[in-house]
Amino acid sequence: MSAAAERDLVVAIRAEMAGIAPSRGCCRRAEAAALAPFAREASLARLAVRLGGDPDRHEPYWSWTTAAPHCRAAYLRGLFLTRGSLSLAGGRTHLEFVLEPDRAKRLTGQLAELGLPASQRARRGRGVVTWKSAETIATFLRLAGASASLLQLEAQRVARTLRGELNRSLNAEAANLARAVQAAARQIEAIDRLEAEGLLPSLPPRARSVAAARREAPEATLAELATALGLHRSAVQRQLERLEWRSLSGETAGRPGPGRAAPI
Structure with a gap:
């Protein structure tokens, strides 16, 4: 897959996530809670408002501890849209969240609860929570609702694996x-x-x-x-x-x- 195709796929994944309209009110509130404190881009601010959030609010008004699994998935989707990045460069899948150190530590524990263990490190005074496992990233994308883009990503990964095996053979x-x-x-x-x-x-x-x-x-x-x-x-x-x-x-x-x- 070319670099341009990789970038296009990342854009498609983000667009698919941003286009999801949760049917449950609790999920809308959960995603808005992740978006509201960080939505500086106009498109994300509009999404936060559409979900019922307040882009100017700086404190979360939603609790992970008492949330249902579908609400947690919505929250992580919003967090990825505002503080996450995905790279597919050179066939290496890499997803990370960049947050305040205390939030990064908390997120690492939350992801572990979902069976999505991530590494955590400090970078320029920020906390970086990272996945490098293609399987873990695929599980997250599926959980967050990017099913259509995930199929394309999986197809590209399988094709790359087959090409590698064929070349070795x-x-x-x-x-x-x-x-x-x-x-x-x-x-x-x-x-x-x-x-x-x-x-x-x-x-x-x-x-x-x-x-x-x-x-x-x-x-x-x-x-x-x-x-x-x-x-x-x-x-x-x-x-x-x-x-x-x-x-x-x-x-x-x-x-x-x-x-x-x-x-x-």
Whole structure:
């Protein structure tokens, strides 16, 4: 997702939340309580008034302790609109509330009550309450009513995850293929060297059959060679390793060259 698309999605999430009209009077009062002390933007001030709040009021007139779960959700929605920010930059989801230190501490405890644990730190004399878990942020957005935007966010997250897994799989496959090609090239070079030195005919029958199969199918995997020869994969691998060793050691007909020990 491009940076512009990420910004557009954040705007859509905030717009969806701001457009929610709570049907319960208690929820309207709860959201207005979160908006009223901080609604400096004209749009948020109008929203606070529409919900029945007073943008000039500086003390909350609503109690978290006695509030119902749906009222708490409305309160958090209003708090996010006034004191929250969401970032989706680079595929990393980050949501934070910036409040007075005592309010930040209180909010951290309130979020923990809802099963939404958050970290808290001080920044420039303010309290910052942060979520970095995509799952926790998704739970909050769902709780706050941003269901439509959340679906888009989840779709983007799933697509990003799938792309990452696909890239890792392709990279691993490419690395395996490169190693297989290099190994096959070494094996064929060893077989050619043994033949040039007249040593290939003196090798055991199984070694000669594996050498012939490798020459006929340089692109074949060990498993494919094993199937064609009716052998176990490990047996084919051992024979190819011995062919390489013998081509380098000067071993003839199973006898090690001077100063060298035969492979096990």
